[in-house]
Amino acid sequence: MPYEDRVLKRTSGLGGSGDGSTDPPSLGRPVTPARPKISSWRQFKAILRKDIVMELRTKEMITSMGLYALLVLIIYYVALSQAGSNFDVSRISAGLLLLAIVFTSMLGLNRSLVHEQDQGQLDALLLSPIDRPILFFGKAVTNLIFLLIVQVIITPLFYFIFMGNADTAAMGPLWMVALALLLGSIGIASVGTLLATMSVNTKGKDFVLAVIFIPLMFPLLLAVVTALNAVVLGNPDMTSVFWRFTGIAFGYDVITTVIAFALYEFILGV
Amino acid sequence: MKRSLRWALILAVLGGLLTTLAFVGAFTYARVQTFSTTVNVPNAVARKAVKAGFPAGDAATQMAAPPGTVAVHKPWFSQKIFFFHVPIAVASLVVMTIAAIFSLLFLIKRKKSYDTRAKVAMEATLVFIIGTMISGDLWTRASWGVWWEWEPRLTTYAILTLLVIAYFVLRNSVEDEERRATYGAVFALFAWVDVPITFMITRMMPSQHPALTGLETSNLIPFMIGMAGMSMLGFAIYELRFNEEHLRERLAALKEDLEG
Numbered sequence: 001m002p003y004e005d006r007v008l009k010r011t012s013g014l015g016g017s018g019d020g021s022t023d024p025p026s027l028g029r030p031v032t033p034a035r036p037k038i039s040s041w042r043q044f045k046a047i048l049r050k051d052i053v054m055e056l057r058t059k060e061m062i063t064s065m066g067l068y069a070l071l072v073l074i075i076y077y078v079a080l081s082q083a084g085s086n087f088d089v090s091r092i093s094a095g096l097l098l099l100a101i102v103f104t105s106m107l108g109l110n111r112s113l114v115h116e117q118d119q120g121q122l123d124a125l126l127l128s129p130i131d132r133p134i135l136f137f138g139k140a141v142t143n144l145i146f147l148l149i150v151q152v153i154i155t156p157l158f159y160f161i162f163m164g165n166a167d168t169a170a171m172g173p174l175w176m177v178a179l180a181l182l183l184g185s186i187g188i189a190s191v192g193t194l195l196a197t198m199s200v201n202t203k204g205k206d207f208v209l210a211v212i213f214i215p216l217m218f219p220l221l222l223a224v225v226t227a228l229n230a231v232v233l234g235n236p237d238m239t240s241v242f243w244r245f246t247g248i249a250f251g252y253d254v255i256t257t258v259i260a261f262a263l264y265e266f267i268l269g270v
Numbered sequence: 271m272k273r274s275l276r277w278a279l280i281l282a283v284l285g286g287l288l289t290t291l292a293f294v295g296a297f298t299y300a301r302v303q304t305f306s307t308t309v310n311v312p313n314a315v316a317r318k319a320v321k322a323g324f325p326a327g328d329a330a331t332q333m334a335a336p337p338g339t340v341a342v343h344k345p346w347f348s349q350k351i352f353f354f355h356v357p358i359a360v361a362s363l364v365v366m367t368i369a370a371i372f373s374l375l376f377l378i379k380r381k382k383s384y385d386t387r388a389k390v391a392m393e394a395t396l397v398f399i400i401g402t403m404i405s406g407d408l409w410t411r412a413s414w415g416v417w418w419e420w421e422p423r424l425t426t427y428a429i430l431t432l433l434v435i436a437y438f439v440l441r442n443s444v445e446d447e448e449r450r451a452t453y454g455a456v457f458a459l460f461a462w463v464d465v466p467i468t469f470m471i472t473r474m475m476p477s478q479h480p481a482l483t484g485l486e487t488s489n490l491i492p493f494m495i496g497m498a499g500m501s502m503l504g505f506a507i508y509e510l511r512f513n514e515e516h517l518r519e520r521l522a523a524l525k526e527d528l529e530g
Binding site (some may be wrong): 270 | 310377425429433435436438439443444445446448449452453455456457459460461463506
Protein backbone atom coordinates (compact mmCIF):
# COMPACT_ATOMS: atom_id res chain seq x y z
CA MET A 1 0.00 0.00 0.00
CA PRO A 2 1.59 3.28 -1.02
CA TYR A 3 2.38 5.53 1.86
CA GLU A 4 0.12 8.39 0.84
CA ASP A 5 -2.94 6.16 0.93
CA ARG A 6 -2.34 5.22 4.50
CA VAL A 7 -5.44 5.70 6.55
CA LEU A 8 -4.99 6.61 10.15
CA LYS A 9 -6.39 3.64 11.95
CA ARG A 10 -9.44 4.31 14.09
CA THR A 11 -12.25 5.78 12.07
CA SER A 12 -14.30 6.81 15.04
CA GLY A 13 -15.02 10.18 13.52
CA LEU A 14 -17.80 9.15 11.22
CA GLY A 15 -19.92 6.81 13.23
CA GLY A 16 -17.38 4.03 13.52
CA SER A 17 -17.53 2.12 10.29
CA GLY A 18 -15.87 4.39 7.79
CA ASP A 19 -13.72 1.74 6.14
CA GLY A 20 -16.27 -1.03 6.33
CA SER A 21 -13.94 -3.29 8.29
CA THR A 22 -15.92 -3.21 11.50
CA ASP A 23 -19.08 -4.87 10.25
CA PRO A 24 -20.58 -7.04 12.93
CA PRO A 25 -20.11 -10.77 12.42
CA SER A 26 -23.10 -12.50 10.96
CA LEU A 27 -24.62 -14.84 13.48
CA GLY A 28 -27.52 -16.02 11.39
CA ARG A 29 -29.91 -13.64 13.05
CA PRO A 30 -30.04 -9.87 12.93
CA VAL A 31 -28.04 -8.22 15.65
CA THR A 32 -30.46 -6.29 17.77
CA PRO A 33 -29.49 -3.77 20.38
CA ALA A 34 -29.91 -5.12 23.87
CA ARG A 35 -31.95 -2.19 25.10
CA PRO A 36 -34.52 0.02 23.47
CA LYS A 37 -33.29 3.39 22.35
CA ILE A 38 -33.15 5.96 25.10
CA SER A 39 -34.62 9.30 24.16
CA SER A 40 -32.20 12.13 23.56
CA TRP A 41 -33.71 14.20 26.31
CA ARG A 42 -33.13 11.44 28.88
CA GLN A 43 -29.54 11.01 27.70
CA PHE A 44 -29.02 14.72 28.04
CA LYS A 45 -30.51 14.73 31.53
CA ALA A 46 -28.31 11.82 32.54
CA ILE A 47 -25.12 13.68 31.64
CA LEU A 48 -26.32 16.82 33.30
CA ARG A 49 -27.24 14.88 36.42
CA LYS A 50 -23.90 13.11 36.54
CA ASP A 51 -21.99 16.39 36.48
CA ILE A 52 -24.25 18.13 38.96
CA VAL A 53 -24.20 15.21 41.41
CA MET A 54 -20.45 15.09 41.14
CA GLU A 55 -20.26 18.80 41.79
CA LEU A 56 -22.61 18.55 44.79
CA ARG A 57 -20.39 15.86 46.27
CA THR A 58 -17.01 17.45 45.66
CA LYS A 59 -17.98 21.14 45.36
CA GLU A 60 -14.76 21.50 43.49
CA MET A 61 -15.71 23.47 40.39
CA ILE A 62 -17.72 26.20 42.07
CA THR A 63 -15.22 26.59 44.89
CA SER A 64 -12.21 26.83 42.63
CA MET A 65 -13.90 29.08 40.07
CA GLY A 66 -15.46 31.31 42.71
CA LEU A 67 -12.26 31.64 44.66
CA TYR A 68 -10.29 32.35 41.53
CA ALA A 69 -12.75 35.05 40.48
CA LEU A 70 -12.50 36.61 43.92
CA LEU A 71 -8.72 36.64 43.64
CA VAL A 72 -8.95 38.34 40.25
CA LEU A 73 -11.15 41.03 41.82
CA ILE A 74 -8.57 41.52 44.55
CA ILE A 75 -5.87 41.97 41.93
CA TYR A 76 -8.09 44.54 40.25
CA TYR A 77 -8.29 46.36 43.55
CA VAL A 78 -4.49 46.39 43.75
CA ALA A 79 -4.22 47.61 40.18
CA LEU A 80 -6.75 50.40 40.73
CA SER A 81 -5.74 51.31 44.27
CA GLN A 82 -3.57 54.25 43.20
CA ALA A 83 -5.90 55.52 40.48
CA GLY A 84 -7.11 58.38 42.67
CA SER A 85 -10.61 59.49 43.59
CA ASN A 86 -11.24 61.22 40.26
CA PHE A 87 -10.92 58.00 38.37
CA ASP A 88 -14.27 56.76 37.11
CA VAL A 89 -14.19 52.97 37.27
CA SER A 90 -17.51 52.60 35.49
CA ARG A 91 -15.86 53.52 32.18
CA ILE A 92 -13.79 50.35 32.25
CA SER A 93 -15.97 48.21 34.49
CA ALA A 94 -17.52 46.20 31.63
CA GLY A 95 -14.10 45.14 30.43
CA LEU A 96 -12.87 44.34 33.93
CA LEU A 97 -15.90 42.21 34.72
CA LEU A 98 -15.65 40.27 31.48
CA LEU A 99 -11.93 39.77 31.98
CA ALA A 100 -12.61 38.17 35.36
CA ILE A 101 -15.23 35.96 33.75
CA VAL A 102 -12.92 34.90 30.92
CA PHE A 103 -10.11 33.93 33.29
CA THR A 104 -12.48 32.08 35.55
CA SER A 105 -14.14 30.27 32.68
CA MET A 106 -10.81 29.08 31.32
CA LEU A 107 -10.01 27.62 34.70
CA GLY A 108 -13.44 26.03 34.95
CA LEU A 109 -13.45 24.59 31.44
CA ASN A 110 -10.08 23.05 31.98
CA ARG A 111 -11.11 21.52 35.29
CA SER A 112 -14.40 20.26 33.96
CA LEU A 113 -12.69 18.25 31.23
CA VAL A 114 -9.71 17.22 33.34
CA HIS A 115 -12.22 15.48 35.59
CA GLU A 116 -13.52 13.52 32.66
CA GLN A 117 -10.02 12.65 31.60
CA ASP A 118 -8.50 11.73 34.95
CA GLN A 119 -10.70 8.86 35.96
CA GLY A 120 -11.32 7.60 32.45
CA GLN A 121 -14.82 9.05 32.56
CA LEU A 122 -14.70 10.20 28.98
CA ASP A 123 -13.96 6.68 27.80
CA ALA A 124 -16.83 5.39 29.90
CA LEU A 125 -19.12 8.00 28.39
CA LEU A 126 -18.06 6.97 24.93
CA LEU A 127 -18.82 3.34 25.72
CA SER A 128 -22.24 4.22 27.10
CA PRO A 129 -25.16 4.26 24.65
CA ILE A 130 -25.19 8.04 24.56
CA ASP A 131 -25.28 9.81 21.22
CA ARG A 132 -22.22 11.92 20.66
CA PRO A 133 -24.05 15.13 19.79
CA ILE A 134 -25.89 14.81 23.11
CA LEU A 135 -22.56 14.44 24.83
CA PHE A 136 -21.50 17.80 23.44
CA PHE A 137 -24.66 19.56 24.56
CA GLY A 138 -24.54 17.84 27.93
CA LYS A 139 -21.02 19.01 28.64
CA ALA A 140 -21.59 22.47 27.19
CA VAL A 141 -24.73 23.01 29.26
CA THR A 142 -23.10 21.87 32.50
CA ASN A 143 -20.22 24.22 31.82
CA LEU A 144 -22.71 26.97 31.10
CA ILE A 145 -24.54 26.31 34.37
CA PHE A 146 -21.36 26.50 36.44
CA LEU A 147 -20.30 29.62 34.61
CA LEU A 148 -23.64 31.27 35.29
CA ILE A 149 -23.56 30.35 38.98
CA VAL A 150 -20.13 31.92 39.31
CA GLN A 151 -21.31 35.02 37.47
CA VAL A 152 -24.30 35.39 39.72
CA ILE A 153 -21.85 35.49 42.62
CA ILE A 154 -19.14 37.73 41.21
CA THR A 155 -21.19 40.31 39.31
CA PRO A 156 -22.85 41.77 42.43
CA LEU A 157 -19.56 41.42 44.27
CA PHE A 158 -17.84 43.38 41.52
CA TYR A 159 -20.53 46.02 41.73
CA PHE A 160 -20.19 46.45 45.47
CA ILE A 161 -16.40 46.46 45.49
CA PHE A 162 -15.70 48.78 42.58
CA MET A 163 -18.83 50.67 41.71
CA GLY A 164 -20.19 51.52 45.12
CA ASN A 165 -19.29 55.18 44.68
CA ALA A 166 -19.75 55.39 40.94
CA ASP A 167 -22.53 57.43 39.42
CA THR A 168 -25.04 54.79 38.38
CA ALA A 169 -28.08 56.98 37.86
CA ALA A 170 -27.86 56.64 34.08
CA MET A 171 -27.21 52.91 34.14
CA GLY A 172 -29.52 50.78 32.04
CA PRO A 173 -31.80 48.09 33.43
CA LEU A 174 -30.33 45.02 35.04
CA TRP A 175 -31.82 42.56 32.57
CA MET A 176 -29.68 44.09 29.85
CA VAL A 177 -26.54 43.28 31.84
CA ALA A 178 -27.85 39.78 32.42
CA LEU A 179 -28.66 39.25 28.74
CA ALA A 180 -25.21 40.42 27.58
CA LEU A 181 -23.49 38.19 30.14
CA LEU A 182 -25.71 35.24 29.21
CA LEU A 183 -24.86 35.57 25.51
CA GLY A 184 -21.20 35.81 26.42
CA SER A 185 -21.42 32.72 28.59
CA ILE A 186 -23.18 30.67 25.90
CA GLY A 187 -20.38 31.33 23.44
CA ILE A 188 -17.71 30.66 26.06
CA ALA A 189 -19.37 27.40 27.08
CA SER A 190 -19.94 26.00 23.60
CA VAL A 191 -16.60 26.89 22.01
CA GLY A 192 -14.83 26.31 25.30
CA THR A 193 -16.19 22.79 25.64
CA LEU A 194 -14.85 21.87 22.22
CA LEU A 195 -11.46 23.48 22.80
CA ALA A 196 -11.07 22.18 26.35
CA THR A 197 -11.84 18.65 25.17
CA MET A 198 -8.90 19.03 22.83
CA SER A 199 -6.58 20.82 25.23
CA VAL A 200 -6.90 18.30 28.08
CA ASN A 201 -5.35 15.72 25.76
CA THR A 202 -2.30 17.86 25.06
CA LYS A 203 0.94 18.22 26.95
CA GLY A 204 0.45 21.82 27.97
CA LYS A 205 -3.20 21.59 29.06
CA ASP A 206 -4.19 25.04 30.35
CA PHE A 207 -1.59 26.93 28.37
CA VAL A 208 -2.83 25.40 25.14
CA LEU A 209 -6.41 26.20 26.13
CA ALA A 210 -5.50 29.86 26.62
CA VAL A 211 -3.66 30.03 23.30
CA ILE A 212 -6.47 28.53 21.26
CA PHE A 213 -9.37 29.95 23.26
CA ILE A 214 -8.64 33.66 23.40
CA PRO A 215 -8.22 34.40 19.67
CA LEU A 216 -11.38 32.47 18.85
CA MET A 217 -13.26 34.31 21.61
CA PHE A 218 -12.10 37.74 20.56
CA PRO A 219 -15.16 38.83 18.51
CA LEU A 220 -17.56 37.68 21.21
CA LEU A 221 -15.64 39.38 23.99
CA LEU A 222 -15.49 42.62 22.05
CA ALA A 223 -19.22 42.52 21.29
CA VAL A 224 -20.18 41.74 24.89
CA VAL A 225 -17.90 44.41 26.33
CA THR A 226 -19.32 47.00 23.94
CA ALA A 227 -22.89 46.06 24.83
CA LEU A 228 -22.17 45.98 28.57
CA ASN A 229 -20.32 49.26 28.45
CA ALA A 230 -23.24 50.92 26.72
CA VAL A 231 -25.54 49.73 29.52
CA VAL A 232 -23.21 50.76 32.33
CA LEU A 233 -22.54 54.23 30.95
CA GLY A 234 -26.13 54.71 29.88
CA ASN A 235 -25.43 57.07 27.00
CA PRO A 236 -28.40 58.34 24.96
CA ASP A 237 -27.70 55.87 22.17
CA MET A 238 -27.55 53.02 24.68
CA THR A 239 -30.39 50.89 23.33
CA SER A 240 -29.27 50.94 19.71
CA VAL A 241 -25.64 50.13 20.56
CA PHE A 242 -26.77 47.45 23.00
CA TRP A 243 -29.02 45.69 20.52
CA ARG A 244 -26.53 45.91 17.68
CA PHE A 245 -23.78 44.28 19.72
CA THR A 246 -25.95 41.72 21.47
CA GLY A 247 -27.08 40.85 17.94
CA ILE A 248 -23.46 40.29 16.93
CA ALA A 249 -22.89 38.22 20.09
CA PHE A 250 -25.99 36.18 19.35
CA GLY A 251 -24.88 35.57 15.77
CA TYR A 252 -21.45 34.53 17.02
CA ASP A 253 -23.06 32.13 19.51
CA VAL A 254 -25.25 30.52 16.87
CA ILE A 255 -22.46 30.11 14.30
CA THR A 256 -19.83 28.83 16.71
CA THR A 257 -22.23 26.48 18.47
CA VAL A 258 -23.18 24.93 15.15
CA ILE A 259 -19.52 24.56 14.14
CA ALA A 260 -18.48 23.24 17.55
CA PHE A 261 -21.39 20.80 17.52
CA ALA A 262 -20.47 19.57 14.03
CA LEU A 263 -16.79 19.18 14.86
CA TYR A 264 -17.15 17.69 18.34
CA GLU A 265 -17.78 14.23 17.00
CA PHE A 266 -14.38 14.17 15.33
CA ILE A 267 -12.33 14.91 18.41
CA LEU A 268 -14.02 12.31 20.58
CA GLY A 269 -12.33 8.98 20.83
CA VAL A 270 -9.12 9.85 19.01
CA MET B 271 13.43 14.07 -9.65
CA LYS B 272 9.68 13.92 -9.19
CA ARG B 273 7.61 15.89 -11.63
CA SER B 274 5.77 17.90 -8.99
CA LEU B 275 9.07 18.79 -7.38
CA ARG B 276 10.47 20.00 -10.67
CA TRP B 277 7.41 22.17 -11.20
CA ALA B 278 7.70 23.51 -7.68
CA LEU B 279 11.30 24.55 -8.28
CA ILE B 280 10.43 26.18 -11.61
CA LEU B 281 7.54 28.04 -10.01
CA ALA B 282 9.69 29.13 -7.08
CA VAL B 283 12.17 30.77 -9.43
CA LEU B 284 9.46 32.17 -11.69
CA GLY B 285 7.44 33.45 -8.75
CA GLY B 286 10.49 35.16 -7.30
CA LEU B 287 11.24 36.78 -10.63
CA LEU B 288 7.67 37.97 -11.16
CA THR B 289 7.43 39.37 -7.63
CA THR B 290 10.65 41.28 -8.19
CA LEU B 291 9.41 42.44 -11.57
CA ALA B 292 6.18 43.68 -9.99
CA PHE B 293 8.16 45.61 -7.43
CA VAL B 294 10.38 47.18 -10.08
CA GLY B 295 7.31 47.89 -12.21
CA ALA B 296 5.67 49.58 -9.24
CA PHE B 297 8.42 52.21 -9.25
CA THR B 298 8.92 52.52 -12.99
CA TYR B 299 5.75 51.66 -14.86
CA ALA B 300 2.97 52.42 -12.39
CA ARG B 301 1.86 56.02 -12.10
CA VAL B 302 2.94 57.75 -8.91
CA GLN B 303 -0.04 58.44 -6.65
CA THR B 304 0.01 61.89 -5.15
CA PHE B 305 -1.41 63.69 -2.14
CA SER B 306 -3.64 66.69 -2.55
CA THR B 307 -1.02 68.81 -0.81
CA THR B 308 1.67 70.39 -2.97
CA VAL B 309 5.39 70.66 -2.62
CA ASN B 310 7.69 73.22 -4.27
CA VAL B 311 10.44 71.78 -6.44
CA PRO B 312 13.08 73.44 -8.67
CA ASN B 313 12.05 74.06 -12.29
CA ALA B 314 14.28 71.38 -13.80
CA VAL B 315 12.93 68.70 -11.49
CA ALA B 316 9.37 69.90 -11.94
CA ARG B 317 9.52 69.56 -15.71
CA LYS B 318 10.52 65.92 -15.35
CA ALA B 319 7.96 65.38 -12.64
CA VAL B 320 5.05 66.79 -14.61
CA LYS B 321 6.19 64.76 -17.61
CA ALA B 322 6.13 61.66 -15.41
CA GLY B 323 2.53 62.40 -14.50
CA PHE B 324 2.70 64.38 -11.29
CA PRO B 325 -0.15 66.85 -11.48
CA ALA B 326 1.00 70.42 -11.05
CA GLY B 327 -0.62 72.47 -8.31
CA ASP B 328 -3.39 74.93 -9.11
CA ALA B 329 -2.81 78.61 -10.00
CA ALA B 330 -2.96 79.85 -6.42
CA THR B 331 -0.22 77.49 -5.21
CA GLN B 332 1.89 78.35 -8.28
CA MET B 333 1.67 82.02 -7.38
CA ALA B 334 2.80 81.28 -3.85
CA ALA B 335 5.76 79.17 -4.96
CA PRO B 336 9.15 80.94 -4.67
CA PRO B 337 10.75 82.06 -7.98
CA GLY B 338 12.56 79.31 -9.84
CA THR B 339 10.33 76.58 -8.37
CA VAL B 340 7.06 74.95 -9.36
CA ALA B 341 4.39 73.57 -7.07
CA VAL B 342 3.53 69.94 -7.83
CA HIS B 343 1.42 67.52 -5.88
CA LYS B 344 3.35 65.66 -3.25
CA PRO B 345 4.20 62.13 -4.37
CA TRP B 346 2.91 59.31 -2.19
CA PHE B 347 5.75 56.81 -2.28
CA SER B 348 4.60 54.68 0.65
CA GLN B 349 1.69 53.66 -1.56
CA LYS B 350 4.17 51.49 -3.51
CA ILE B 351 4.01 48.87 -0.79
CA PHE B 352 0.59 48.07 -2.23
CA PHE B 353 2.24 46.02 -5.00
CA PHE B 354 3.82 43.78 -2.43
CA HIS B 355 1.45 43.96 0.51
CA VAL B 356 -1.82 43.17 -1.25
CA PRO B 357 -0.57 40.14 -3.23
CA ILE B 358 1.05 38.62 -0.17
CA ALA B 359 -2.04 39.28 1.96
CA VAL B 360 -4.35 37.74 -0.63
CA ALA B 361 -1.97 34.80 -0.97
CA SER B 362 -2.04 34.23 2.79
CA LEU B 363 -5.84 34.02 2.75
CA VAL B 364 -5.84 31.70 -0.27
CA VAL B 365 -3.24 29.35 1.21
CA MET B 366 -5.15 29.23 4.48
CA THR B 367 -8.29 28.32 2.58
CA ILE B 368 -6.35 25.46 0.98
CA ALA B 369 -5.23 24.37 4.44
CA ALA B 370 -8.86 24.38 5.59
CA ILE B 371 -9.93 22.34 2.55
CA PHE B 372 -7.28 19.70 3.24
CA SER B 373 -8.29 19.70 6.91
CA LEU B 374 -11.87 18.97 5.92
CA LEU B 375 -10.71 16.26 3.53
CA PHE B 376 -8.67 14.74 6.31
CA LEU B 377 -11.66 14.61 8.64
CA ILE B 378 -13.72 12.90 5.95
CA LYS B 379 -11.17 10.51 4.45
CA ARG B 380 -8.69 10.20 7.33
CA LYS B 381 -5.77 9.93 4.94
CA LYS B 382 -2.48 10.90 6.48
CA SER B 383 -1.26 12.78 3.44
CA TYR B 384 -4.17 15.23 3.71
CA ASP B 385 -3.05 16.11 7.19
CA THR B 386 0.49 16.70 6.01
CA ARG B 387 -0.83 18.86 3.19
CA ALA B 388 -2.95 20.89 5.58
CA LYS B 389 -0.01 21.42 7.90
CA VAL B 390 2.32 22.45 5.11
CA ALA B 391 -0.26 24.85 3.69
CA MET B 392 -0.63 26.34 7.16
CA GLU B 393 3.14 26.83 7.32
CA ALA B 394 3.03 28.72 4.03
CA THR B 395 0.17 30.76 5.52
CA LEU B 396 2.33 31.69 8.47
CA VAL B 397 5.16 32.81 6.18
CA PHE B 398 2.78 34.99 4.17
CA ILE B 399 1.08 36.34 7.25
CA ILE B 400 4.41 37.48 8.65
CA GLY B 401 5.20 39.13 5.30
CA THR B 402 1.82 40.87 5.32
CA MET B 403 2.22 42.04 8.89
CA ILE B 404 5.69 43.49 8.29
CA SER B 405 4.80 45.25 5.05
CA GLY B 406 1.50 46.45 6.51
CA ASP B 407 3.18 47.84 9.59
CA LEU B 408 5.69 49.75 7.48
CA TRP B 409 2.80 51.21 5.54
CA THR B 410 0.72 52.21 8.55
CA ARG B 411 3.80 53.88 10.02
CA ALA B 412 4.46 55.82 6.83
CA SER B 413 0.86 56.60 6.00
CA TRP B 414 -1.01 56.86 9.30
CA GLY B 415 1.97 57.74 11.46
CA VAL B 416 1.45 54.85 13.87
CA TRP B 417 2.81 51.32 14.00
CA TRP B 418 -0.48 49.81 15.00
CA GLU B 419 -4.10 50.88 14.98
CA TRP B 420 -7.04 48.90 16.42
CA GLU B 421 -8.99 49.15 13.25
CA PRO B 422 -11.35 46.41 11.90
CA ARG B 423 -9.07 45.00 9.20
CA LEU B 424 -5.93 45.11 11.30
CA THR B 425 -7.73 43.61 14.27
CA THR B 426 -9.25 40.69 12.36
CA TYR B 427 -5.95 40.03 10.65
CA ALA B 428 -4.10 40.09 13.96
CA ILE B 429 -6.55 37.48 15.23
CA LEU B 430 -5.85 35.41 12.14
CA THR B 431 -2.15 35.60 12.95
CA LEU B 432 -2.80 34.44 16.50
CA LEU B 433 -5.00 31.61 15.27
CA VAL B 434 -2.34 30.34 12.89
CA ILE B 435 0.26 30.47 15.64
CA ALA B 436 -2.18 28.71 17.96
CA TYR B 437 -2.63 25.98 15.35
CA PHE B 438 1.05 25.12 15.60
CA VAL B 439 1.08 25.40 19.39
CA LEU B 440 -1.80 22.95 19.50
CA ARG B 441 -0.18 20.53 17.08
CA ASN B 442 3.16 20.61 18.81
CA SER B 443 1.67 19.75 22.15
CA VAL B 444 -0.12 16.58 21.02
CA GLU B 445 1.93 13.39 21.00
CA ASP B 446 -0.33 10.90 19.29
CA GLU B 447 -0.21 11.11 15.50
CA GLU B 448 -3.88 10.58 14.79
CA ARG B 449 -4.99 12.86 17.60
CA ARG B 450 -2.62 15.58 16.43
CA ALA B 451 -3.98 15.38 12.91
CA THR B 452 -7.61 15.45 14.05
CA TYR B 453 -7.19 18.31 16.51
CA GLY B 454 -5.23 20.28 13.96
CA ALA B 455 -7.93 19.78 11.34
CA VAL B 456 -10.75 20.72 13.71
CA PHE B 457 -8.94 23.84 14.85
CA ALA B 458 -7.98 24.82 11.29
CA LEU B 459 -11.62 24.66 10.22
CA PHE B 460 -12.66 26.78 13.18
CA ALA B 461 -9.89 29.26 12.55
CA TRP B 462 -10.74 29.53 8.87
CA VAL B 463 -14.00 31.30 9.73
CA ASP B 464 -11.89 34.41 10.24
CA VAL B 465 -10.71 34.40 6.60
CA PRO B 466 -13.95 35.59 4.96
CA ILE B 467 -14.50 37.95 7.87
CA THR B 468 -11.12 39.63 7.50
CA PHE B 469 -11.57 39.80 3.73
CA MET B 470 -15.04 41.34 3.85
CA ILE B 471 -14.69 43.59 6.87
CA THR B 472 -13.34 46.66 5.06
CA ARG B 473 -16.30 46.42 2.73
CA MET B 474 -18.88 46.05 5.48
CA MET B 475 -17.75 48.35 8.24
CA PRO B 476 -16.29 51.84 8.19
CA SER B 477 -12.57 51.19 8.15
CA GLN B 478 -9.44 53.25 7.70
CA HIS B 479 -7.83 50.45 5.76
CA PRO B 480 -8.23 51.03 2.02
CA ALA B 481 -10.36 48.51 0.16
CA LEU B 482 -9.37 47.57 -3.35
CA THR B 483 -11.74 48.96 -5.95
CA GLY B 484 -10.88 49.75 -9.59
CA LEU B 485 -7.28 50.15 -10.70
CA GLU B 486 -6.03 52.03 -13.71
CA THR B 487 -4.03 50.04 -16.26
CA SER B 488 -0.60 51.36 -15.31
CA ASN B 489 -1.19 50.17 -11.76
CA LEU B 490 -3.11 47.07 -12.70
CA ILE B 491 -0.32 45.45 -14.72
CA PRO B 492 2.38 45.47 -12.01
CA PHE B 493 -0.29 44.47 -9.52
CA MET B 494 -1.42 41.47 -11.54
CA ILE B 495 2.22 40.44 -12.09
CA GLY B 496 2.71 40.64 -8.35
CA MET B 497 -0.41 38.56 -7.73
CA ALA B 498 0.72 35.91 -10.20
CA GLY B 499 4.24 35.86 -8.75
CA MET B 500 3.00 35.58 -5.21
CA SER B 501 0.57 32.76 -6.05
CA MET B 502 3.40 30.86 -7.71
CA LEU B 503 5.61 31.40 -4.70
CA GLY B 504 2.83 30.20 -2.46
CA PHE B 505 2.36 27.06 -4.46
CA ALA B 506 6.12 26.48 -4.64
CA ILE B 507 6.63 26.87 -0.89
CA TYR B 508 3.74 24.53 -0.27
CA GLU B 509 4.90 21.90 -2.73
CA LEU B 510 8.56 21.98 -1.68
CA ARG B 511 7.69 21.71 1.96
CA PHE B 512 5.23 18.94 1.22
CA ASN B 513 7.88 16.96 -0.63
CA GLU B 514 10.25 17.36 2.27
CA GLU B 515 7.67 16.36 4.88
CA HIS B 516 6.52 13.49 2.75
CA LEU B 517 10.03 12.07 2.44
CA ARG B 518 10.59 12.51 6.14
CA GLU B 519 7.40 10.67 6.99
CA ARG B 520 8.16 7.88 4.56
CA LEU B 521 11.56 7.49 6.13
CA ALA B 522 10.02 7.35 9.58
CA ALA B 523 7.48 4.76 8.41
CA LEU B 524 10.23 2.64 6.83
CA LYS B 525 12.30 2.78 10.00
CA GLU B 526 9.29 1.70 12.01
CA ASP B 527 8.61 -1.19 9.65
CA LEU B 528 12.25 -2.32 9.80
CA GLU B 529 12.27 -2.28 13.55
CA GLY B 530 9.10 -4.34 13.43
